[in-house]
Amino acid sequence: MSTLAEPLAAPSEPTTVELTYREAINAALEDEMAADEAVVLMGEDVSADGGVFKTNHGLVEQFGPSRVRNTPICENGFMGVALGMSLTGLRPVVEIMFADFLPTAGDAIVNQLPKYRYMSGGQFSVPVTVRSISGALGRFGTQHSATGESWFMSLPGLRVVTASSPGAAYELLRSAIHDDNPVIFHEHKALYGRKGTVRRGAIADLGKAAVLREGSDVTIVATLLMVERALKAADQLAADGISTEVIDLRWIRPLDLATIAASVSKTGRLVVSEEQVHAGGWGATIISELTMAGQSWHAAPRAVSLPADLPIPYSPPLENEIIPSVERIAAAARTALGR
Amino acid sequence: MSDPLSPDHVAWFRKMLEIRLFEEKVQELFMQGAIQGTTHLCQGQEAVSVGAIGAMRPGDVQTNTYRGHGEALALGMAPETAFAELMGRSSGCSGGVGGSMHLIDVSKGNIGANAIVGAGLPIAVGAAVAFQIRQQPHVALSFFGDGATNIGTFHEALNMAAVWTAPVVFIITNNLYGEYSPLRSTTPLDDLARRAGPYGFPGVIVDGQDVDAVHGATSDAVERARRGEGPTLLEMKTYRYRGHSRADPAKYRPEGELERWTSRDPIELLGARLAADGRVSPDDQAAMRAEVQAEIDAAADRAVQSPYPTLEETERYVYAG
Numbered sequence: 001m002s003t004l005a006e007p008l009a010a011p012s013e014p015t016t017v018e019l020t021y022r023e024a025i026n027a028a029l030e031d032e033m034a035a036d037e038a039v040v041l042m043g044e045d046v047s048a049d050g051g052v053f054k055t056n057h058g059l060v061e062q063f064g065p066s067r068v069r070n071t072p073i074c075e076n077g078f079m080g081v082a083l084g085m086s087l088t089g090l091r092p093v094v095e096i097m098f099a100d101f102l103p104t105a106g107d108a109i110v111n112q113l114p115k116y117r118y119m120s121g122g123q124f125s126v127p128v129t130v131r132s133i134s135g136a137l138g139r140f141g142t143q144h145s146a147t148g149e150s151w152f153m154s155l156p157g158l159r160v161v162t163a164s165s166p167g168a169a170y171e172l173l174r175s176a177i178h179d180d181n182p183v184i185f186h187e188h189k190a191l192y193g194r195k196g197t198v199r200r201g202a203i204a205d206l207g208k209a210a211v212l213r214e215g216s217d218v219t220i221v222a223t224l225l226m227v228e229r230a231l232k233a234a235d236q237l238a239a240d241g242i243s244t245e246v247i248d249l250r251w252i253r254p255l256d257l258a259t260i261a262a263s264v265s266k267t268g269r270l271v272v273s274e275e276q277v278h279a280g281g282w283g284a285t286i287i288s289e290l291t292m293a294g295q296s297w298h299a300a301p302r303a304v305s306l307p308a309d310l311p312i313p314y315s316p317p318l319e320n321e322i323i324p325s326v327e328r329i330a331a332a333a334r335t336a337l338g339r
Numbered sequence: 340m341s342d343p344l345s346p347d348h349v350a351w352f353r354k355m356l357e358i359r360l361f362e363e364k365v366q367e368l369f370m371q372g373a374i375q376g377t378t379h380l381c382q383g384q385e386a387v388s389v390g391a392i393g394a395m396r397p398g399d400v401q402t403n404t405y406r407g408h409g410e411a412l413a414l415g416m417a418p419e420t421a422f423a424e425l426m427g428r429s430s431g432c433s434g435g436v437g438g439s440m441h442l443i444d445v446s447k448g449n450i451g452a453n454a455i456v457g458a459g460l461p462i463a464v465g466a467a468v469a470f471q472i473r474q475q476p477h478v479a480l481s482f483f484g485d486g487a488t489n490i491g492t493f494h495e496a497l498n499m500a501a502v503w504t505a506p507v508v509f510i511i512t513n514n515l516y517g518e519y520s521p522l523r524s525t526t527p528l529d530d531l532a533r534r535a536g537p538y539g540f541p542g543v544i545v546d547g548q549d550v551d552a553v554h555g556a557t558s559d560a561v562e563r564a565r566r567g568e569g570p571t572l573l574e575m576k577t578y579r580y581r582g583h584s585r586a587d588p589a590k591y592r593p594e595g596e597l598e599r600w601t602s603r604d605p606i607e608l609l610g611a612r613l614a615a616d617g618r619v620s621p622d623d624q625a626a627m628r629a630e631v632q633a634e635i636d637a638a639a640d641r642a643v644q645s646p647y648p649t650l651e652e653t654e655r656y657v658y659a660g
């Protein structure tokens with residue numbers, strides 16, 4: 001079995017590069033596959049012309065079709081295969097072309113990956129990373145637009161992580177692959193072309209949220225595409241003299257409640273900005289956990305989310321309308337401040 | 340088999356033209372941004388949609404896929420309604436919330452166009468079993484791709500249909516690719532009809548470019564199902580001329596493959612027969628094509644005039660009652 005102690009191909013001192021989100025994912029895959037022969041990539045058309053979302057350029061050329069493996073269309077089947085691989089020494093990365101197909105692999109994700117170690121009394125570890133291509137605004141219609149980010153957040157044994165920028169994508173994907181547990185890694189399809197700074201060679205801390213902007217009046221917690229919108233909202237609010245702290249939640253399981261509690265203890269106001277229905281998600285859980293822990297609020301926490309009772313529509317203006325906008329996020333913060 | 344001089348031939352020819360020109364127009368509208376997101380076009384596969392749907396009778400139903408414009412039009416959806424759906428307008432078949440992958444019209448027996456590979460098969464089995472339970476003489480058809488024969492629901496649906504002798508016809512539109520993957524890279528067979536064997540019912544290979552062959556084989560299967568003799572798996576050998584979806588230039592296809600298939604174009608094959616037996620001369624065929632083109636253009640022009648829905652108006656689609 002490979003170990004994390006093996007040297008990495010990526011520079012030991014991180015070097016700073018400008019990459020797109022897509023390239024950052026590619027770089028993380030390349031660095032992990034170069035460092036550890038146990039890492040394999042698998043999924044539908046992962047090696048065909050760089051993959052469906054072009055995240056896998058060059059990998060099959062570099063690592064060969066045995067380690068960059070196209071599968072038939074059978075998510076539950078190949079997720080089970082990944083589990084079997086992980087039990088016998090590999091560290092598979094499974095690409096799920098749209099988050100909406102995670103439930104097609106539902107048995108493997110719910111009943112197998114998170115429980116396998118537990119039900120063996122700890123005999124196994126299950127180092128499987130599931131790359132889920134997530135999110136709306138692609139005009140892909142109601143069966144291809146979910147983030148799915150909170151669907152599996154209640155499963156002990158599993159981890160769930162989200163990437164909001166190129167730098168986060170690189171470091172978090174590496175962190176997911178290094179972890180000895182099953183991790184669902186969500187990448188947002190509307191972010192692939194975004195450019196940003198990547199510390200190549202760095203790896204993110206497991207379970208740590210990132211405070212992207214410090215502020216004292218209100219805290220906004222967001223994931224995925226909502227993070228850049230929250231940052232833009234913070235700019236708008238700053239013009240009105242409101243000081244906003246923006247937290248990229250990153251890990252949905254485990255939730256970094258300590259970082260959020262520290263922020264809210266300072267600001268007393270919380271807005272969760274989610275590309276999902278609020279009920280049953282990380283935003284509701286954060287508010288519940290903080291409240292139960294005795295958090296005191298200056299104002300009731302607020303959520304900017306998808307409508308509770310609408311699936312995501314195809315019709316482009318309707319799709320735009322339901323995804324929380326910069327303006328709606330800023331308005332929620334203002335409401336929390338009574339402004 | 341249908342009578343080779345059946346009057347249906349002219350209607351089928353026209354319908355195949357309608358599907359072809361509809362798809363070409365979709366491509367054009369996509370390039371102009373009037374249709375967004377993704378589209379999965381079916382140029383080259385028209386004989387499968389038209390021939391098989393032609394074997395259905397009133398009360399029969401079918402499920403299809405994201406590549407389902409051909410079936411929707413063959414079932415009689417007006418091009419304007421289909422365009423409006425693709426443009427996200429409220430006059431679309433699904434009020435604009437479905438889009439290109441979900442051209443659905445229950446009033447025409449079109450009970451689903453699914454974007455999840457393999458999801459339509461058990462739904463068709465369910466419809467078929469309901470017909471059985473209610474003792475209705477109807478049949479359910481399910482259209483899906485070659486790639487879908489590798490997902491669990493394919494095998495689960497075939498098994499259930501077999502043990503319950505369900506009146507269902509499974510139709511594989513074998514266009515040789517599942518997304519960018521050639522059939523043989525994901526599937527250990529060339530002839531997918533053989534997958535029926537282990538489930539104990541007939542699997543039939545059909546020339547999917549020949550609308551008569553499609554219609555004949557489907558009619559046999561549909562009537563067998565209607566007689567209570569159970570399911571059939573039909574494998575339509577065909578080809579999609581375009582890439583998998585709008586983003587796909589289909590560079591993975593070997594040189595000459597597309598040309599081999601276009602040389603047996605389903606519309607041209609039927610057109611040649613209609614000309615040879617003197618029923619529709621080449622000039623009349625050209626006139627018909629121009630007429631259909633004008634209808635398609637007018638339908639798209641009207642569809643674009645339709646308003647977008649409001650979110651409130653879509654709320655009633657969420658829960659019944």
Ligand SMILES: Cc1ncc(C[n+]2csc(CCOP(=O)(O)OP(=O)(O)O)c2C)c(N)n1
Binds near residue numbers: 517
């Ligand atoms: C469960 C599921 N997995 C993956 C996909 C993505 N996907 C859409 S179409 C397709 C290929 C299907 O190929 P085939 O069944 O041959 O149908 P065709 O597209 O050729 O009509 C794939 C993998 C999906 N929609 N659903």
Ligand SMILES: [Mg+2]
Binds near residue numbers: 485486512516517518
């Ligand atoms: Mg196919």
